[in-house]
Amino acid sequence: MDALHxxxxxxxxxEKFEAIKPPFVGLYxxxxxxxxxxxxxxxxxxxxFDLINRYLRYLGYQVRYVRNxxxxxxxxxxxxxxxxxxxxxxxxxxxxxxxxxxxxxxxxRDKMEVFNTLPPDIEPTxxxxxxxxxxxxxxIMDKGLAYEINGSVYFDVLKYSETDNYxxxxxxxxxxxLSGSRALDGQDEKKNAVDFALWKKASPSHIMRWxxxxxxxxxxxxxxxxxxxxxxxxxxxxxxxxxxxxKFPHHECEIAQNKAANGTHAVKYWLxxxxxxxxxxxxxxxxxxxxxxxxxxxxxxxxxxxxxxPMVVRFFMLQAHYRSTLDFxxxxxxxxxxxxxxxxxxxxxxxxxxxxDTSDIDSDSYKSLFExxxxxxxxxxxxxxxxxxxxxxxxxxxxxxxxxxxxxxxxLTELMQHFVVDIxxxxxxxxxxxxxxxxxxxxxxIDVRNRxxxxxxxxxSDAIRDQxxxxxxxxxxxxxxxxWEAQ
RNA sequence: GGUCUCGUGGCCGAGUGGCUAGGCAGUGGUCUGCAAAACCAUCCACAGCGGUUCGAAUCCGCUCGAGACCUCCA
Numbered sequence: 001m002d003a004l005h006x007x008x009x010x011x012x013x014x015e016k017f018e019a020i021k022p023p024f025v026g027l028y029x030x031x032x033x034x035x036x037x038x039x040x041x042x043x044x045x046x047x048x049f050d051l052i053n054r055y056l057r058y059l060g061y062q063v064r065y066v067r068n069x070x071x072x073x074x075x076x077x078x079x080x081x082x083x084x085x086x087x088x089x090x091x092x093x094x095x096x097x098x099x100x101x102x103x104x105x106x107x108x109r110d111k112m113e114v115f116n117t118l119p120p121d122i123e124p125t126x127x128x129x130x131x132x133x134x135x136x137x138x139x140i141m142d143k144g145l146a147y148e149i150n151g152s153v154y155f156d157v158l159k160y161s162e163t164d165n166y167x168x169x170x171x172x173x174x175x176x177x178l179s180g181s182r183a184l185d186g187q188d189e190k191k192n193a194v195d196f197a198l199w200k201k202a203s204p205s206h207i208m209r210w211x212x213x214x215x216x217x218x219x220x221x222x223x224x225x226x227x228x229x230x231x232x233x234x235x236x237x238x239x240x241x242x243x244x245x246x247k248f249p250h251h252e253c254e255i256a257q258n259k260a261a262n263g264t265h266a267v268k269y270w271l272x273x274x275x276x277x278x279x280x281x282x283x284x285x286x287x288x289x290x291x292x293x294x295x296x297x298x299x300x301x302x303x304x305x306x307x308x309x310p311m312v313v314r315f316f317m318l319q320a321h322y323r324s325t326l327d328f329x330x331x332x333x334x335x336x337x338x339x340x341x342x343x344x345x346x347x348x349x350x351x352x353x354x355x356x357d358t359s360d361i362d363s364d365s366y367k368s369l370f371e372x373x374x375x376x377x378x379x380x381x382x383x384x385x386x387x388x389x390x391x392x393x394x395x396x397x398x399x400x401x402x403x404x405x406x407x408x409x410x411x412l413t414e415l416m417q418h419f420v421v422d423i424x425x426x427x428x429x430x431x432x433x434x435x436x437x438x439x440x441x442x443x444x445x446i447d448v449r450n451r452x453x454x455x456x457x458x459x460x461s462d463a464i465r466d467q468x469x470x471x472x473x474x475x476x477x478x479x480x481x482x483x484w485e486a487q
Numbered sequence: 488g489g490u491c492u493c494g495u496g497g498c499c500g501a502g503u504g505g506c507u508a509g510g511c512a513g514u515g516g517u518c519u520g521c522a523a524a525a526c527c528a529u530c531c532a533c534a535g536c537g538g539u540u541c542g543a544a545u546c547c548g549c550u551c552g553a554g555a556c557c558u559c560c561a
Binding site for chain 1: 490491492493497498499500502508509510511512517525526555556558559560561
């Protein structure tokens with residue numbers, strides 16, 4: 001494709017991308033609820049949108065990337081007996097809620113950096129926008145689309161549906177929602193089961209609470225994204241993304257809130273990333289099949305044979321299309337690891353190729369293949385497959401079976417820099433700080449020393465021991481052989 | 488139960504109505520003191536049954552199977 005097309009969940013089709021106000025692009029992505037460590041499935045979504053953000057920038061767009069942090073307002077159970085996710089965790093650990101928020105926000109940002117995702121331009125928090133949320137609630141109430149009961153405010157979905165289409169994004173039908181809802185648990189104060197909370201009254205024991213015109217309480221989950229996206233990107237912006245599991249009800253509610261408050265459907269293109277699965281099932285904390293990034297890096301998890309470099313994990317994820325589910329397994333990771341190393345090795349090889357006057361390779365054709373793949377709804381797997389064709393060509397030149405001229409070499413170097421580093425966000429593995437590598441190196445050193453001792457080559461064995469000592473590594477000879485220890 | 492998505496070779500994973508992605512593994516080579524690595528070449532597919540078509544993995548129907556959402560979730 002010669003122009004960027006993307007799959008819009010709203011229309012269910014691939015559409016040509018046309019920015020509302022080029023060269024600017026507003027990109028909003030639903031971020032995490034920071035009540036626990038991000039797991040790998042969470043990371044996948046943000047890596048997917050990192051790819052999208054990076055490619056938009058490569059195309060020359062000036063992107064304003066906004067990704068929120070949900071630090072309040074997330075109802076845990078049924079609304080009636082609901083408790084805020086953050087405050088629940090806080091009470092369990094006797095911590096201040098914002099302490100929880102801080103701990104897991106740091107973890108989140110740290111993992112995003114390790115996976116080499118570009119930070120968002122704005123990272124707003126729900127608690128930082130309570131005032132704006134109250135304002136929009138008042139606005140929606142003024143328009144007659146929300147009602148207050150017992151200090152809580154609910155969005156009137158049926159009323160809204162008289163003039164608008166609740167379900168426009170997810171394809172839900174109000175009737176089906178009403179009949180299918182499990183309306184019995186704790187039969188609540190809402191007029192209809194499909195109504196959702198804009199503001200919840202805080203029970204006496206609830207520790208996260210703010211003053212409002214309706215008494216002390218806390219905002220509903222869907223509201224923050226409506227508020228923060230329009231605040232920072234305007235009442236109409238280009239792209240809104242998030243995980244597939246947020247499509248309903250979260251994004252559906254967002255649309256309704258925006259439409260109710262501003263009269264506009266704020267978002268032009270809705271993009272949804274698919275789930276990371278494990279043995280075919282969605283990875284999620286509640287199912288107990290989630291893996292944390294650190295566990296994957298170190299290999300310290302019962303389901304893992306070994307650890308993997310973050311860049312390998314990123315590459316693994318980019319080998320699948322963002323709208324497809326991706327199944328996680330040791331085997332798949334190991335395959336990606338080998339492929340990643342081969343790709344990066346060829347990238348290195350490219351720099352040192354001898355040039356000729358003639359060239360069997362044409363960099364422009366690769367460029368159009370690469371761009372064509374990405375233009376087709378960010379198809380990174382296809383992009384990578386073309387890259388491996390190029391890998392083959394590079395190796396053939398290195399092998400003397402093909403030739404390349406200086407201009408082509410320069411063109412390919414720039415092309416690979418753009419697509420491997422800038423767009424896919426892949427950097428060479430940093431194996432130097434890996435404990436596994438150190439262990440391996442030490443084994444080699446100890447082995448060499450043992451052999452010199454067997455040969456009674458004491459000069460060598462003592463030199464090794466002394467030099468290690470200088471590095472604060474102590475070698476201890478015992479009956480069962482030598483051991484070492486870092487001081 | 489309702490809505491929707493998907494079922495591709497040993498594994499992961501793209502895909503267009505006809506021209507057979509890619510990675511890993513396997514196999515055969517090159518290289519190498521040996522081995523490994525690296526590199527080159529190559530085998531294996533489209534859940535099942537019908538239908539549409541000159542032709543379908545790609546369109547339609549059914550069967551079987553898997554998953555997602557309908558409650559918090561990236």
